[in-house]
Each structure stands twice: as structure tokens, then as C-alpha cells.
Amino acid sequence: MKLVALFLALTLVTMGCQTPESSTISPSPTPRETSTQSKNTQSKTKLLVVTTVAPITNIVSNIAGDRVEVKGIIPEGTDSHTFQPRPSDADLLSKANLILSNGLRLEVPTEKLANSSKPKDTKIYQLGNNTITEKEWMFDFSFPQEKGSPNPHLWVNPKYAMTYAKLVAKHLTELDPEGKNYYETNLKNYLQRLEELDKATREVVASIPEKNRKLLTYHDSWAYWAREYGFQVIGAIQPSDFNEPSAKDIAKLVDQVRQSGVPAIFGSEVYPSTIAEQIAREAKVKTANTADDELPGEGSANAMENKNPEHTYIGMMVNNLKIIASNLGGNPDLMNKVNSGNVVGATATSE
Numbered sequence: 001m002k003l004v005a006l007f008l009a010l011t012l013v014t015m016g017c018q019t020p021e022s023s024t025i026s027p028s029p030t031p032r033e034t035s036t037q038s039k040n041t042q043s044k045t046k047l048l049v050v051t052t053v054a055p056i057t058n059i060v061s062n063i064a065g066d067r068v069e070v071k072g073i074i075p076e077g078t079d080s081h082t083f084q085p086r087p088s089d090a091d092l093l094s095k096a097n098l099i100l101s102n103g104l105r106l107e108v109p110t111e112k113l114a115n116s117s118k119p120k121d122t123k124i125y126q127l128g129n130n131t132i133t134e135k136e137w138m139f140d141f142s143f144p145q146e147k148g149s150p151n152p153h154l155w156v157n158p159k160y161a162m163t164y165a166k167l168v169a170k171h172l173t174e175l176d177p178e179g180k181n182y183y184e185t186n187l188k189n190y191l192q193r194l195e196e197l198d199k200a201t202r203e204v205v206a207s208i209p210e211k212n213r214k215l216l217t218y219h220d221s222w223a224y225w226a227r228e229y230g231f232q233v234i235g236a237i238q239p240s241d242f243n244e245p246s247a248k249d250i251a252k253l254v255d256q257v258r259q260s261g262v263p264a265i266f267g268s269e270v271y272p273s274t275i276a277e278q279i280a281r282e283a284k285v286k287t288a289n290t291a292d293d294e295l296p297g298e299g300s301a302n303a304m305e306n307k308n309p310e311h312t313y314i315g316m317m318v319n320n321l322k323i324i325a326s327n328l329g330g331n332p333d334l335m336n337k338v339n340s341g342n343v344v345g346a347t348a349t350s351e
């Protein structure tokens with residue numbers, strides 16, 4: 001269903017774009033393109049930036065706007081941790097002018113394919129590895145130290161998303177120096193939204209009784225968020241091999257939930273497991289789903305193709321915080337003032 005809707009949305013976007021080139025403000029070709037493209041195609045060819053997960057695609061496209069084409073490889077709603085790129089992705093990567101991944105070992109197969117498919121001059125830049133140092137990496141429940149892969153979910157922390165956005169603007173400017181002012185403006189507008197998100201998050205957290213500021217989730221994606229906002233991640237249901245937990249582990253988790261006194265635990269839509277429900281039932285607590293790389297509702301992660309103002313990285317975090325607040329005794333309405341729309345494309349508003 002989602003794919004059909006996405007296809008329809010893309011068709012509509014394509015149809016809507018059939019206005020003459022001259023009637024829209026299109027960015028001028030960059031020197032790099034002029035040197036590699038033939039004269040009659042250069043006005044239509046944009047630089048191509050390839051990204052990986054939906055939240056990163058959304059952040060990158062908010063800065064890139066209409067100057068650069070942004071394509072995300074990992075489909076929304078897919079398990080990004082076990083994702084294997086398709087042969088067609090090699091094709092896309094072979095045309096990329098810049099590849100932006102999260103890093104911290106999240107997209108190893110995709111980065112490997114990128115290395116073997118990309119043009120020689122194209123850079124693969126890992127946003128996460130350049131946001132924090134290895135010393136700040138977190139190893140925890142589903143990402144134990146002995147396995148060597150840290151918890152990669154930096155973007156769930158809006159503070160780190162701000163760094164991602166700044167790094168994206170820097171690298172787009174390096175790639176396309178003529179777009180410097182454009183990227184700077186988009187960055188400024190986008191950072192303002194992220195600041196709002198950060199501020200509202202702190203207010204929501206403050207509204208949750210201190211004893212309830214604990215998270216037990218199915219998917220272990222809240223480590224960096226919790227460190228930032230004073231929450232304690234007491235556990236994760238998903239084992240480090242991404243299979244289902246054993247009966248023994250489930251019994252342990254039920255005990256842990258009972259002892260912690262949390263009123264709710266959280267599942268994940270990307271991993272539709274009944275285990276979270278089972279644990280919640282046995283421990284007599286509530287359960288609801290949060291998300292870390294699936295944007296809410298229908299739409300495109302690419303800001304230029306998207307028509308749903310909630311289908312954004314910010315929208316995902318607003319939704320998460322509302323779910324967390326309403327299940328842990330806080331005030332979800334404090335998130336209502338955050339504008340979750342993109343700063344470019346159809347959902348950009350002029351407020």
C-alpha cells in the first residue's frame with residue numbers, strides 16, 4: 001500500500017513539474033557539471049547526492065533544496081541494520097557526486113557497494129563519525145561492545161541532527177560553491193526548526209514525572225537521545241543478532257519492567273514483533289510504538305517530493321515525544337508548537 005501511494009505521489013510530483021524550465025528559478029549549472037556534461041544536457045542535470053536512511057535523506061534534502069538531487073537508498077520502513085543494497089543501487093551510486101551515510105557501522109554493505117561503484121572523485125562522507133568521536137560512541141543492549149558495532153542512532157538526538165545539517169551544508173557547498181548562500185539560508189531555517197524541537201523536547205521531558213523517565217524499547221535506538229535529555233534506557237528487547245529474544249530473555253525483561261516501575265514500554269513499527277505486547281501484558285504496563293527511521297504517515301523523505309508536513313525527521317521526533325509523554329505521564333501537547341514541515345518544497349511554510 002505504501003509503495004503504491006509513494007508511486008502515486010511521485011507521479012503527481014512529476015506531472016506537476018511539467019512547467020517550462022524558464023518559469024522556475026533553477027540553479028545554474030556548476031563548473032563541475034560543465035566540465036563533464038555535454039552542453040545541451042547541462043541545464044537539466046543536477047548534481048546527485050545519494051543518502052541512506054529516511055531521516056538522513058530528509059535532513060540532506062532540506063539543505064539541498066532544488067539545487068541538488070537527493071536520493072535515499074534504504075527504503076522507508078525497511079530494517080536499515082540488516083539492509084542489503086540491490087543491484088540497481090550500484091547504478092545510482094555510480095552516478096553520485098557525493099554519498100552521505102550515517103556511519104558507525106550502520107550501512108556497511110551499502111558503503112561497501114558505494115566504494116566499488118562510485119566515480120573515483122566522489123566522496124563517501126559519514127555524518128555520524130564526524131559528529132562524535134569514538135570515545136563518545138555508546139555500546140549497549142542490542143549493540144554490545146564485544147560485537148564491535150556501536151549504537152548508530154545519533155540522529156534520534158536533535159542536537160546531533162543539528163550537527164548533521166551543518167556538515168551537510170558544508171559538504172554541499174564544497175561540491176557546489178555557487179550554492180553557498182542558498183545552502184546557508186536553508187541551514188539557518190532548518191536549524192531554527194531543530195532548536196524548536198530541542199526546546200519542546202526539554203519541556204516535555206520536564207513534564208514527565210522523574211521516576212518515569214526510563215525507556216525500555218523493542219529497538220535499541222534511544223541511547224543518544226536519553227544521554228542528552230536525562231532519560232535512562234533500562235533495556236532493549238531486540239537481541240544483538242536482530243532475531244527475537246528467547247523465552248528466558250523475555251521472562252527476564254518482564255521482571256525488569258516490573259521492578260523498574262515504568263508505566264509503559266515501547267515497540268517499533270519497523271520491527272512488528274508481538275514480544276513487546278507480550279512483555280507489556282505480563283508486566284501489566286502499556287505499550288505503544290516509537291520510530292527511529294520510519295517517518296510518520298504517507299509521503300516522501302525527500303523534502304522536494306513530499307506533501308505531508310508530518311512526514312519529516314522533525315515530524316517523527318514530535319510523534320515519538322507525544323507517544324512517550326502520553327504513556328509516561330507527561331504532557332504531549334507541549335510538542336504541538338513545533339513546526340514539523342520541511343524548510344524547502346511543498347510543505348515549507350512562510351511563518
Ligand SMILES: [Zn+2]
Nearest residue numbers: 219221292293
Ligand atoms: Zn535502528
